[in-house]
Amino acid sequence: MSAGTKEREPLFSAKNMKLIKTPINLSNPITVQVLGICSALAVTAKLKPAIVLTLSVIVVMAVSNVVISLLRNGLPPRIRIIVQLVVIASMVILVDQVLKAFVYDVSKQLSVFVGLIITNCIIMGRLEAFAMGNKPWPAFLDGIGNALGYGIILIIVAFFRELLGSGTLFDVQVIPQAFYDFGYKNNGFVILSPMALIVVGVIIWVQRFYTRELIEDN
Amino acid sequence: MYTNGYIFRYAAIMVIIAAAVLSTAAVMLKPFQERNMAIEKMGGILTSANVEVVDKEATIDMFNQYVVEAIVIDKDGNVVESIKEGSKQDGTAFKLNMKKQLYLKSKGEDFQMPLFLIEKDGVQSYVIPLWGSGLWGPLWGNIALKDDLNTVVGVTLDHQGETPGLGAEISRADFMAQFTGKEIFDTDKNLVSVAVVKGGIQSKPEHMWPHGVDAISGGTITCNGVTDMLKDVLECYEPYLKKEN
Numbered sequence: 001m002s003a004g005t006k007e008r009e010p011l012f013s014a015k016n017m018k019l020i021k022t023p024i025n026l027s028n029p030i031t032v033q034v035l036g037i038c039s040a041l042a043v044t045a046k047l048k049p050a051i052v053l054t055l056s057v058i059v060v061m062a063v064s065n066v067v068i069s070l071l072r073n074g075l076p077p078r079i080r081i082i083v084q085l086v087v088i089a090s091m092v093i094l095v096d097q098v099l100k101a102f103v104y105d106v107s108k109q110l111s112v113f114v115g116l117i118i119t120n121c122i123i124m125g126r127l128e129a130f131a132m133g134n135k136p137w138p139a140f141l142d143g144i145g146n147a148l149g150y151g152i153i154l155i156i157v158a159f160f161r162e163l164l165g166s167g168t169l170f171d172v173q174v175i176p177q178a179f180y181d182f183g184y185k186n187n188g189f190v191i192l193s194p195m196a197l198i199v200v201g202v203i204i205w206v207q208r209f210y211t212r213e214l215i216e217d218n
Numbered sequence: 219m220y221t222n223g224y225i226f227r228y229a230a231i232m233v234i235i236a237a238a239v240l241s242t243a244a245v246m247l248k249p250f251q252e253r254n255m256a257i258e259k260m261g262g263i264l265t266s267a268n269v270e271v272v273d274k275e276a277t278i279d280m281f282n283q284y285v286v287e288a289i290v291i292d293k294d295g296n297v298v299e300s301i302k303e304g305s306k307q308d309g310t311a312f313k314l315n316m317k318k319q320l321y322l323k324s325k326g327e328d329f330q331m332p333l334f335l336i337e338k339d340g341v342q343s344y345v346i347p348l349w350g351s352g353l354w355g356p357l358w359g360n361i362a363l364k365d366d367l368n369t370v371v372g373v374t375l376d377h378q379g380e381t382p383g384l385g386a387e388i389s390r391a392d393f394m395a396q397f398t399g400k401e402i403f404d405t406d407k408n409l410v411s412v413a414v415v416k417g418g419i420q421s422k423p424e425h426m427w428p429h430g431v432d433a434i435s436g437g438t439i440t441c442n443g444v445t446d447m448l449k450d451v452l453e454c455y456e457p458y459l460k461k462e463n
Binding site (some may be wrong): 074075076077078079082083086087090093094097098100101102104105111112 | 220224225228229232233236239240243244247250251254255257258274379
């Protein structure tokens with residue numbers, strides 16, 4: 001079969017869209033694969049850092065996936081992990097530098113966690129499992145999908161933790177002063193990391209309630 | 219199969235490309251990052267003297283408006299440089315590296331120290347930048363003194379990586395607020411600085427109360443770092459403070 005007669009797959013075919021949708025729900029990195037928990041606990045006390053970290057992870061994952069996918073044919077298998085690490089590390093340093101230059105206070109809040117994107121198992125996992133064997137466009141979508149699946153959970157957790165723990169959203173007070181006058185108190189416990197794990201647990205429970213495929217047979 | 223030569227060439231080229239990309243980015247973004255750091259430093263100086271910084275973008279203007287004099291002193295307390303007009307962030311006082319000057323001091327060599335005179339609503343205060351070390355890394359901040367050069371108006375403290383929840387609590391507002399109203403000279407005009415006292419300042423004799431604040435439980439080494447930092451830095455200013463007083 002010559003190349004001319006082969007019909008090109010549309011960019012947003014159902015198969016490609018599945019690459020984005022699956023990791024958001026059915027194979028969500030946090031709630032189903034239970035990866036990247038460390039940063040999910042650490043940066044979710046406030047919404048703003050959670051969103052900035054999400055955006056950073058999206059950039060790092062999408063670009064690393066595409067780069068590794070482009071390199072996949074000439075890449076000597078013996079040094080593939082090193083190459084993947086160099087790509088991820090370079091991307092993370094770039095993102096860190098950009099954050100320091102343009103959103104300095106957020107970058108101070110995130111402190112080590114931007115650097116720790118390197119060790120986020122989701123990223124290496126996707127490079128090794130997907131980008132090494134697929135074309136750049138699907139690899140790009142897969143990267144976006146997984147980073148989104150990770151980020152959505154981060155943002156949901158951060159929403160509840162900031163609301164219940166500080167009574168604010170994006171540092172703007174949303175719980176009316178009248179509540180406090182009646183004796184309502186911010187729940188300091190929600191600010192601590194263990195509570196993030198409980199929120200993640202509740203999300204897993206809700207997700208499984210609505211997604212029958214995830215429930216094991218026995 | 220890939221030959222060893224191919225693998226080495228591959229790795230070498232990859233590393234060179236990565237290095238080129240990263241160094242280009244670092245050089246291009248440096249001016250923005252330095253501006254952010256300068257703004258943060260100015261914010262600290264202003265905050266310690268109770269000048270509230272609301273808008274980050276306006277910090278540089280506010281700095282030049284409220285700082286009426288940027289002074290550099292030497293180890294005998296003589297004024298070496300004094301800028302009263304124009305942009306004070308370009309002067310030596312703002313650019314001096316505290317770490318290096320304190321190193322020179324520890325070697326017994328000549329050193330220079332910065333001092334900022336801030337005037338707000340007719341009230342003058344002297345801001346002294348601080349630099350020291352905590353448990354895991356450097357500590358820094360500012361201490362503002364009233365025009366009697368004795369009473370503390372306020373401090374700001376910051377750190378690179380003290381233990382969250384323990385040592386890192388030094389940068390909390392309620393810890394820093396304890397310093398307000400403390401005195402760095404005793405009644406005999408000896409420099410005693412302000413100490414962070416384990417077990418609480420109330421556990422000490424009453425004449426020491428103006429010279430100490432309560433430490434943080436579990437953050438002893440960081441708190442001792444703050445005590446040492448204040449003492450070490452204020453010693454450099456002792457000749458100047460005594461001369462002016």
